[in-house]
Amino acid sequence: MDIVKLIREKDMLGKTLGIEILEAGPGYAKTRLVLDQRHLNGVGTAHGGAIFSLADIAFAAASNSYGIVAMGISVSISYFKAVTEGILTAEAREMALNHKLATYLIDIKTGEGEAVALFQGTVYRKSSRHGAAE
Amino acid sequence: MDIVKLIREKDMLGKTLGIEILEAGPGYAKTRLVLDQRHLNGVGTAHGGAIFSLADIAFAAASNSYGIVAMGISVSISYFKAVTEGILTAEAREMALNHKLATYLIDIKTGEGEAVALFQGTVYRKSSRHGAAE
Amino acid sequence: MDIVKLIREKDMLGKTLGIEILEAGPGYAKTRLVLDQRHLNGVGTAHGGAIFSLADIAFAAASNSYGIVAMGISVSISYFKAVTEGILTAEAREMALNHKLATYLIDIKTGEGEAVALFQGTVYRKSSRHGAAE
């Protein structure tokens, strides 16, 4: 099954937060969010959890792009800049791909290209394939 | 201003995802989430972004508990177990508190007490206080 | 083969830096370092790399304690306090243990018990056992 289609249809957190997948390919994905009320924290800026979720969906799309089920096992994120409105994008690139493990780096930026956060995540790749009866 | 009250009233991501603050005190907080459709990823388990957000709100409540504005600057999270339903809690404890920096460890567990994830986060403490006109 | 014996005899970085294993058992280990010239950075305090190495050896001893070869795949460390002399210890505890993955939390402290750093690390557990001909 097409992983981008799967995420678009079934990733309910993405739907809840209005996160779109703009592009995806082998080891690559780009997501987008238009900031609104849903994404804000107590001081009125984009919530760390919303920024993380935007990047996490790019991470999932990129790491599952080979059809092998990939589960996030550890992630680090650094935040650089508080934002209050506008567009955020997250772009995932593959830094290493081994048989059972792979690591991705995801840049989160504003619509104007300013760096907002940097997300580094590792997945464990299962033996099962997406869409296989388990 | 009471930081727990501030988060309860104004943290819109927390409202969007149904995250509650159960307890909070100096350097401490505990949050809860009852898993439902909103929190699932494409394979039907609790989304990394939902688990992160639950912990992130405990992190915010604990780190802002002294009235000084604290901003998350870096976080690491490790995921241990996929969950599909039930209650998740996140409990934040202070590991270090300095003038400008502080670090918290947040345990995420199921209602039965099984470890789901571990979140380690550092904040930068600003000079301003919550509720002060800036 | 006894993993503590293996590390004591063959971990050359540990020997180079004078890192000792004080205790070890299933999913647990404690290491020690007496700070000297070798461990300092350019401003005369304990080097981030020396503190990391002390914790990394406790992590290796704890995660390899079951006889299964465990490889560190991702680690996060937060530093709390600059130290210039005295004893440092690192104590590793197991936070999660699954078939192929496990996560450890390592507290680094001074001889007086002050927190110096916190290290969170995940290993991938291979199918091979220590001491087996491969």
Add this chain to the structure above:
Amino acid sequence: MDIVKLIREKDMLGKTLGIEILEAGPGYAKTRLVLDQRHLNGVGTAHGGAIFSLADIAFAAASNSYGIVAMGISVSISYFKAVTEGILTAEAREMALNHKLATYLIDIKTGEGEAVALFQGTVYRKSSRHGAAE
């Protein structure tokens, strides 16, 4: 004072492990290590602590390059490949620079350019300058 000169002369861990600074400039640095006995772990591959230390010195050189004292506060590292011999390099690039905080990404590679590890680190920038009487 020249930060590269300071690290070359006074970073004792770097001397102990034979880590050289190849290049450095504003927000940038590159270090090198020729693997030998000192750098190995119990299974005969480059020690996580040696790889971390190589990257940490590039991180220190890059983050202190403006003359402001910068202290590492949190670091994440992902390991991709076990290596047993040859050259390792670490190249630090600045991902974000604010008044009090800055984040660097350090790629660790073999002499042949294969990715070995990825290090993401954040510093706190003090008010003091290098070489100033404190």
